Amino acid sequence: MPVALRDVTIREGAQMPGRTYAVEDRVAAGRALDRLGVDAVQAGFPAVGETDRAAIRRLAADDDVAADVVGIARARVADVEAALDAEADVIEVFVPTSDRQLEHVLGESREMALSMTGEALDRAREGGARVHLTLVDGFRTDPEHLSTTFEAFPSVPTVTVADTVGARTPDRVRALVADLRDRGVDGDRLGVHFHDDLGVATANTLAAAAAGATTADVSVASLGERAGNAALERVVVADAVDGPGGDESVVAVDRSDLVPVCETVLDALGESVDPRTPILGEAVTTHESGIHTAAMLRDPGTFEPFDPADFGGERRLVFGPGSGRGSARALLDRAGIDPTDERIDRLLGVLAERGPMDAAAAAALVETAFRDV
Structure with missing residues (x-):
């Protein structure tokens, strides 16, 4: 089954130290990414400020943009209200699921986290938005807890398990995705999000796809916090050359325009790459x-x-x-x-x-x- 790519370049890139992407820059980058055929463009975090909201609003209103325009929101009604104000096509609610992050980030019990998530998702739907859910630090969460969360929100079409701190390697990724599938999680609902702290985000993405995940977050040139995210261009090319589908490509984008689109995105955001960067250097x-x-x-x-x-x-x-x-x-x-x-x-x-x-x-x-x- 083809793996849908959701691009997080704009939102993740803007969270890097010292970065401020203007509305026009985000819109230009989002339009270029849409030409590539990504499933969704995560254009900002509306609760952060008007720049994020305006960029989302502009892209979502653009009839020429076919990709879903996504605004992220913590499991808080106020965050969802900001995303609704931005008129995002999809509101992606994110919530910690690991014991460590529940205690030190959210400061709530697992039961309360589920309750807060339900309220946020309900408010998004009431406001007319479609919803996704991301489980923060999911790859360091007990698979039983992850399975319970999938079961708690059966109407959410995509639930993304995030390797938020880039702590996993392909064997562990493959094992967890397989475990979730064995527990009855529908692969059609299973998404993944990887950070590159160990330098294996691309490999992790391909491993997850081989194990049955059908949605993956990617970022041009790996732009994102710390070491960045799974690089869009590396995932696409690695899939084409030696991916989990063998002779069949599993990544559903237009490969023929990959490098020019990535270069356009980098130019729009004022970013550059080292000459030895894979694919783009x-x-x-x-x-x-x-x-x-x-x-x-x-x-x-x-x-x-x-x-x-x-x-x-x-x-x-x-x-x-x-x-x-x-x-x-x-x-x-x-x-x-x-x-x-x-x-x-x-x-x-x-x-x-x-x-x-x-x-x-x-x-x-x-x-x-x-x-x-």
Whole structure:
């Protein structure tokens, strides 16, 4: 069954220290994400302030935005009222479920937490919104308590179990999701939310999908609190290359526009990524090593896990001081020039002097330098 992706970039990103995303920035990012085909865009936390409310209101009123526009709310009626004022399509109520967070965050018993959650969900429905529920610190909660919570709110279509502090690894994730399924939790209702504190949020998301979860929260470039969330682009590409569905993709988005959409979102929010960031970093699809470029001129897949073009990206073969004899030989071969040792040495000297340059420029250089050969 396809896994629906719910994007949390805007809301999670805004919670990073020092970040303030303006309404226009959030709207531009939300519209770009919608083009990708995500199931929902979590545009803010309405109780925080007018910026969050205005962004949600603008996106929810946009007829061109097909994704559900989500506002989050604590299990408090006042928070729900703020989300209703923002006219969110969906109000996602969140409540702690682990013993630790019930005591130190909510300061209430488990029974009271369930009661507060019920009141908040009822108020959201009365206000005309659809509802989701997120169980905070769910992956550090006894599975029996999680199952009881699912049973307590049978009409909530999606209940997300959150690894709020990024404390779990794939084996534990797979085991908990399987346990919940064995306890009778309907996979169609089961969502997951991972943080990347241990660097395995993408792997956790795929493990949860393989075990039967059908909704997953993701964030462009892993933007989010602390180490961030499961990166949207990594989940999509990893699923396509070697995901739980085998030859069948399980993530339901338009992969062909993935990289441009992510770049648009980052630009809109004023964010950037390190060049070595998986999928989105410029260095990830740039190759200069002689062994690599020589082979990739013949077959790019020799040193790539995926074709960047499949996701709207672009590879760069770079020729310059780092190029080796194999690269020079391949460039000469492609130009129909006999790659003698003398010509290879000459080309390497020119590349070292004038490079680095991309493959097109290198090919043009060969044509120019060896025109009369």
